[in-house]
Amino acid sequence: MEFHKICRRFFLYFKSCYNKNNYLQSKNIYKEVLPMNNKPNNYILDFTHVYCDEDMKDNPRFHWIDCSDIEGCALYCSDEAAAEIRKRIMPYGINGIHFIDSGNFHYVTKITTDQIKRPFSLVVFDHHTDMQRPLVDGMMSCGDWAGLVLDQNPNLKQLILIGPEAADIFQIDAVRKDRLLTFSAEELKNGTARKKSANILSGVPFYISIDKDVLSTRFTETNWNQGDMSLDMLEHLLGIILSHETVCGIDICGECQPDLPLPKYMEAEEKNEQINHELVDFIRMHIYQKK
DSSP states (O other): OHHHHHHHHHHHHHHHHHSHHHHHHHHHHHHSOOOGGGSOOOEEEESSSGGGGGTOTTOTTSEEEEOTTOSSOSSEEOHHHHHHHHHHHGGGOSOSEEEOOSGGGTTHHHHHHTTOOSOEEEEEEOSSOOOOOOSSTTOEETTTHHHHHHHHOTTEEEEEEESOOHHHHHTOOOTTGGGEEEEOHHHHHHSTHHHHGGGOOOSSOEEEEEEGGGBOTTTOOOSSOOOOBOHHHHHHHHHHHHHHSOEEEEEEEOOOOTTSOHHHHHHHHHHHHHHHHHHHHHHHHHHHHHO
């Protein structure tokens, strides 16, 4: 394990010495970020230290929130862990771009949207439904958080789920399906999703949550099985929402597993660093165009 850490540090040093131009360019991309309510409430939740290897830690426009000391929060989230996460993010509000680590922590979206005190809609890009039946009663997980939001949040007007396979969507067992609108991977491919878009309800702010596992492994490497959506498709759909709706906040998860063998970890980190910068730049561009 120690050898692995030493190799990772050498990898970062190598990047800083021999890839300096790309490093500086990527930092400049992050310098201009989503300024919602004229306040940069962008933050990075550091659960696994994976972002330390993506040249993000020293960025002055993102608040760095260390969560690596919180117990009982990987995959499943205890009430105590949820309360501590809520305590740490509450000062920053919901506005801005939030990086929330790997898909193991996607339940942070529920903790965040619980703070919204007015009607809103939630858009989730994900290869999975995250609406499984809880395996542990009374304990939220990365696999059931979206179902909890759908059934329990009184301010939710509509949950728009984009990207899972049709077979997985068919298995959703939720009480409030009347508030759920789904776009399966198959519908996105065959064009039938376009007809369903008329069912999207407007008139309230939208919160967007992106799990990068919706993307093909050509574009990113996550710690979960992935879909085959292209980056162009994700940005096309994201651009429609950003252009036509009022967006009150965005979070992004789907980082790689930190303990991968070093060559695979280096490759995964390069992909994730690039896609994270690309998404921030894309979001920033669309927000500025609306002003």
